[in-house]
Amino acid sequence: MKYLYEYALHAVCCPLHLFERAATIDELAAHVAERNFSQSVSCLTPAADSDFPSLVEEDHKLTRIVIRHELEDARETKKNNESNDSVIDWNGSLNNLSYSVLTQFRVLYNISVLSEALIQLLVIMELRCSEDYSLFISQGVIEDHLKILLEQIRQRTDIDDLDFTDYERTVFEEIFSLFIGHYKKRVRDDAPWFLPLRENISSIESIFHTICTLFQLKICSNQSTTKILLEETIKTRLQMDINDSFSVHPFVFQDRNDLQLNAVRKFLEFVEKLAESMSIIKKYQELFASFNVSYIKICFFEPNSAGDHLTEVTRCLLKNMTDYLQKYAKPMVKATSSIYDPNLIQSSRVLLKLYLCLKRIITALRDTLETRDWQTNAFEFKLIDYHNWFSPTMKFLLEGFVAQIRQAMERAVEDDNEVFHDEDFIRYSQSSKAATNLCMKLCQEWESVDYPDINIRYIALIKLTNTICEQCQHYARRTAHKLAENEYFTDLNRTRSFDVSKKLCILVNDIEYFKQRLLSSLPDLLHFSSVIDKMIENYESTGFQQTKVTLERLINTAENEMNDVIKLIFEHVATLFCVSLKDKILKYYKDEKCKKVEPMKDINQYIDQEILLKLYEGLEKVQYSRVACAIRVKVLQCLREFLPSQEPPDFYVRVLQSFDRLAAYFETVCREEQHIPGSPCEEITIFQRTLQQYALSTEQ
Incomplete structure (x- = not known):
């Protein structure tokens, strides 16, 4: 030792x-x-x-x-x-x-x-x-x-x-x-x-x-x-x-005449990331609370906090974007109100995302803090006034929505160049579904803003409804024009008969798709009732109830216009079909004179198998009965037009018998509901009486 x-x-x-x-x-x-x-x-x-x-x-x-x-x-x-x-x-x-x-x-x-x-x-x-x-x-x-x-x-x-x-x-x-x-x-x-x-x-x-x-x-x-x-x-x-x-990205928006959207997008990416982080904010609050530190208070409520930084940069951005948007929120071509500078749409998207991110941040902070803590600290939270900062730019944000809806609807026709095969089980074109879904998404995004100024929401309600109704009608007319230009995608000169194409059915379905999926859902998408009720409450006037009636009438007018376009398309289809039917009807009357067995069999088979069956397989149910009725009228017109005169009474008796079977067939296929008989067809009644008169006459 x-x-x-x-x-x-x-x-x-x-x-x-x-x-x-x-x-x-x-x-x-x-x-x-x-x-x-x-x-x-x-x-x-x-x-x-x-x-x-x-x-x-x-x-x-x-x-x-x-x-x-x-x-x-x-x-x-x-x-x-x-x-x-x-x-x-x-x-x-x-x-x-x-x-x-x-x-x-x-x-x-x-x-x-x-x-x-x-x-x-x-x-x-x-x-x-x-x-x-x-x-x-x-x-x-x-x-x-x-x-x-x-x-x-x-x-x-x-x-x-x-x-x-x-x-x-x-x-x-x-x-x-x-x-x-x-x-x-x-x-x-x-x-x-x-x-x-x-x-x-x-x-x-x-x-x-x-x-x-x-x-x-x-x-x-x-x-x-x-x-x-x-x-x-x-x-x-x-x-x-x-x-x-906040210093990693120099968020500088100084030049109001040429605002750099790239700098704005970088700032937006940062804010989006911050908004997404709110999903974990409660975990951070609990983690730091173990050391007697309120994470939320330090980061968002104290001086020079993230809340202050975010307030400063956002207000600077919005101030500079106002003049920028005034420059671009105008149509590029005066002849149409639907072609806007792409900067308007892009800027509108940026504003929307920024607004929703700020809203998400504030909502998350309020939900995470206890009510008393929120009430104590909220008055120091400058960011809480974000909706007031957006007030000058809100009309431009709305114009961006309008421009995007118009752009989507116009491109739906332009982009519809798909080739469909008869064996493909497809009801609608991708372009129509994409445009419809985009318009619905835009309406939902606008409603998600939930802007506190009811006047802005009221203006948006009218403007968006009017735009969508207008563009749906425009889409129907352009689709009909496209069908006419392409002769309904059939070659009468080559086939000598009308060939029902898959493309014809899909384009008609597309019009119906916009009508049923988009137009009919507008009252719910844009919350007609709640917006009107708030206007009535705000101004203590029931006169705004008439606005709801007007908007609903606007939708009905657009739907009727689209139905008229579809009806016109079917009339053209029936006319083309009638051209191909002429030779078959002349042959039928010739066979009837020769007293052949089932002389109308070829006509019946052509109408049923080559025309109506393909239309039944390709069209929406609600449209099939309409086109069947249009074809029925044209068939009757052709039969009446080419009916021979000066024939013996027994000839007309045989024609009447064959026609009665054809009329019964049409009565079935023209029903909107199979279990409910359709309304009587006046053309059938008139032609039956004509044949009966000829059959009873001794002098033809």
Whole structure:
């Protein structure tokens, strides 16, 4: 024991500055080896314990020197690898020589394994806080050394009495405070604390868990002071991360005559990301509450918070966009009101998304905070007035909606160049479905704005309804024109008979699709009743009820117009069909004169299999009965037109019998509901009477 004691004294007396000057661990080990026991024992003089430096303090200094050498070796290795990455990954482990040196000194100084674990953790925490080595030490390295310390504590029989020296407690308190303070700014690859993102939670939890664990060791003599420091650190860090998040993108909107939409889009991307982060805001609020910090209050309600930054940039953007939109919110071609500068539509989309994002942020904050907290802090929240800032640009946002609806409806006809095959089971073209869905989506997006100024909503209700009704009628007329230009997609000269095309059926269905899917849903999509009721309540006048009647009449007018267009299409189809039917009717009358069996079989089969069956398979049910009625009328006209005169009565009797079967067939196919008989057809009655008169006449 005396031998070890003398060796320990000798090692303590070894000047630490020699170790500090050692360039490598090898040199450090050499210094140790050079110190033999006989060299200085004779010159040692007895001294009281108080005359010797603290052995723990010496071990602390030595550990710092050894670990710094490890970090410098890591730096040199990085340098030799010619890497440009400023972050140096040191895994926190010591090489064999470093471990050997520290072990020898621990044994020599009679330092406990627990103290050694604490000292190494403190050195790593201290170096993490330094400018020279902050990029070397990751949060994971700190966690690993903390686990080693906790394992040593767990092995103690009395974990409440860890028996740390005064020096250890004092140094721990100093370094712990320094360690807490170094989180005021991002270190190494630590995740930012703002924006609140799900992928960053684990990084923040790791930091907080480390700090909480160190607190629970109860080594600090004044924990209340340390907790105050921690609160201040968290607030400072949040403020710094907020400032950084807004400084990454220079949101500059200075030139009102040529506003750069790219800069606006970058800002919008940032706001969208912030709005999306609201889904995790409650988790952040709970996480920071464990340190007596309100995440929401610091980030959104305090001066120079994200709320203030967002307010400043948004108001600047809206101010500059007003003049910009006035320039582009006009038709490019005066002859039509549907071709707008694309900047109007793009700007309108940007404004809409920005408005909805701000709305989502505010709603999430209000829902997360308790009612009392919200009421207390809301008056400091400048962002809450966002809807007032949008007031000057709201009319342009609405014009963008109108322009996009017109554009979508016009392109629906232009883009409809699909080729359909008879075997394809397709009812509608992709272009019509896309345009309809887009228009419905636009209506839903407008309603999602839920703008508090009821006058704006009232104007939008009228404008959007009028635009959609107008464009649906325009679409029907353009589709009919397209069919006429393409001769209903059939070649009468080649086939000498009318061939019902898949394209014909789909284009007619497209008109019906717009009518049923879009027009009929407008009262619900645009909330006719609620908007009108609010206008009545706001102005205390029932006169606005007439607006609802007018809008519904507008929709009915558009539907009737589209039905008339479809009716006109079917009349043209029936006319073309009649041209191909002429030869078949003449042949029928010839066969009837010759008293052939079932002379009308060819006509019946042609009408049923070649015409009506294809129309039945291709058209919507509501349209099939209409086209069947149109064809029935044309068939009757053809039969009447080519009916021979001066034939014997029995000829007309046979024609009447054949016609009665044809009339019964048409009565069935022309029903809108199969179980409900259709209304009588006057043309059939007239032709039947004509045939009856001829059959009864003795003089033809």
